[in-house]
Amino acid sequence: MEYQLYRNTTLGNSLQESLDELIQGSLNTDRFCDNVWTFVLNDVEFREVTELIKVDKVKIVACDGKNTGSNTTE
Amino acid sequence: MEEDAYLELYLDRCAAQDDLAPAMSHLFSPVVPYDVYLSNQSSPETVFNSHLSGIKELSNDFSSVDLSFLPDELTQGNKDQNVTRNQHEIEEKYKTQNQQSKLASPGKQDTELGSNGSSLSNSHSHLYPDGADSEDSSPEKTNSDTLSLSSIASMTPMNPVSECSGIVPQLQNIVSTVNLACKLDLKKIALQAKNAEYNPKRFAAVIMRIREPRTTALIFSSGKMVCTGAKSEEQSRLAARKYARVVQKLGFPARFLDFKIQNMVGSCDVKFPIRLEGLVLTHRQFSSYEPELFPGLIYRMVKPRIVLLIFVSGKVVLTGAKERSEIYEAFENIYPILKGFKKA
Numbered sequence: 001m002e003y004q005l006y007r008n009t010t011l012g013n014s015l016q017e018s019l020d021e022l023i024q025g026s027l028n029t030d031r032f033c034d035n036v037w038t039f040v041l042n043d044v045e046f047r048e049v050t051e052l053i054k055v056d057k058v059k060i061v062a063c064d065g066k067n068t069g070s071n072t073t074e
Numbered sequence: 075m076e077e078d079a080y081l082e083l084y085l086d087r088c089a090a091q092d093d094l095a096p097a098m099s100h101l102f103s104p105v106v107p108y109d110v111y112l113s114n115q116s117s118p119e120t121v122f123n124s125h126l127s128g129i130k131e132l133s134n135d136f137s138s139v140d141l142s143f144l145p146d147e148l149t150q151g152n153k154d155q156n157v158t159r160n161q162h163e164i165e166e167k168y169k170t171q172n173q174q175s176k177l178a179s180p181g182k183q184d185t186e187l188g189s190n191g192s193s194l195s196n197s198h199s200h201l202y203p204d205g206a207d208s209e210d211s212s213p214e215k216t217n218s219d220t221l222s223l224s225s226i227a228s229m230t231p232m233n234p235v236s237e238c239s240g241i242v243p244q245l246q247n248i249v250s251t252v253n254l255a256c257k258l259d260l261k262k263i264a265l266q267a268k269n270a271e272y273n274p275k276r277f278a279a280v281i282m283r284i285r286e287p288r289t290t291a292l293i294f295s296s297g298k299m300v301c302t303g304a305k306s307e308e309q310s311r312l313a314a315r316k317y318a319r320v321v322q323k324l325g326f327p328a329r330f331l332d333f334k335i336q337n338m339v340g341s342c343d344v345k346f347p348i349r350l351e352g353l354v355l356t357h358r359q360f361s362s363y364e365p366e367l368f369p370g371l372i373y374r375m376v377k378p379r380i381v382l383l384i385f386v387s388g389k390v391v392l393t394g395a396k397e398r399s400e401i402y403e404a405f406e407n408i409y410p411i412l413k414g415f416k417k418a
Binding site for chain 2: 035
């Protein structure tokens with residue numbers, strides 16, 4: 001559970017880089033405070049089967065929940 | 075350039091273990107600005123601090139206290155690039171010098187490296203006439219040194235080619251610390267800074283990242299900071315300054331005290347497989363090899379005090395260095411030993 005400490009290690013850095021790559025360079029910022037993750041992404045494409053939505057800026061706020069995580073985007 | 079200084083100083087030390095006073099040892103520390111230390115024999119940190127506190131006395135305005143004494147980021151970035159370029163040049167030259175390992179007449183473009191390369195090749199023989207005295211007087215860098223060194227080099231015999239490895243270890247990671255000298259509100263930093271993590275339940279520091287140079291910093295509420303992930307001394311310093319600037323822009327009176335490189339990690343490849351079992355038998359007092367625990371042999375070199383991880387494949391990791399030269403020196407020390415344990 002005490003993973004925070006390892007964020008600064010080689011592994012942690014690699015994971016962070018993977019996160020950046022996964023979002024394919026769109027990740028502007030990431031923040032974690034009070035158990036709340038905040039991501040800001042730029043130039044994002046939301047693709048569903050029928051629809052395609054392109055957006056300049058997406059802010060994702062994610063909380064860690066025991067039962068479910070709640071996500072909101074604006 | 076500073077990067078010039080590293081290699082040259084390492085070579086000087088090899089060359090002049092007995093006779094030459096390490097007049098330029100203070101140049102070793104990667105503390106900037108370079109020119110401040112040329113005329114000052116005291117430790118870089120104290121010079122740096124006195125310089126810094128001198129400026130602080132002049133101005134009450136915190137924002138001008140900040141990093142204004144340091145070149146602005148643009149210049150620093152350029153300087154860093156130049157330094158990196160020079161660093162590469164130096165590494166290449168170091169490599170070619172190693173391969174030649176002859177007393178080529180110092181009629182090269184870069185006479186410093188020419189003569190120093192020759193003196194490196196003689197480092198093991200310790201045969202230096204007392205003509206090196208002229209170096210003691212001058213705290214200034216190179217010109218007088220190169221002339222005296224070139225005369226020394228022409229007088230001393232050369233070492234056989236096999237003693238020089240021709241391989242330069244590449245730095246992979248630098249860990250450094252710096253004191254921002256003010257109490258910090260970590261929550262505020264985590265909420266306002268761009269790429270920051272803060273989970274006080276798990277770890278009592280803000281973990282911040284920047285993209286260029288790609289590094290991670292641990293920032294503590296005491297104002298102390300650890301910066302990891304840089305590939306060179308200058309990059310580590312630049313990154314630490316960038317973090318300090320971020321903190322400062324958030325409204326804290328951050329300073330930049332006691333920047334110190336705590337650890338440097340390098341790696342390289344000897345390009346042949348190694349008999350680790352043989353090595354641990356003959357170098358029992360330095361080695362520990364437990365293949366069931368870890369596939370690499372852990373070699374704890376005494377001088378310089380460096381730990382090497384040596385693998386069957388021929389790859390070598392060197393760590394525990396405070397200075398670049400220690401990595402180079404450790405590898406030059408281990409290379410002939412490893413050659414003796416080449417497989418098949």
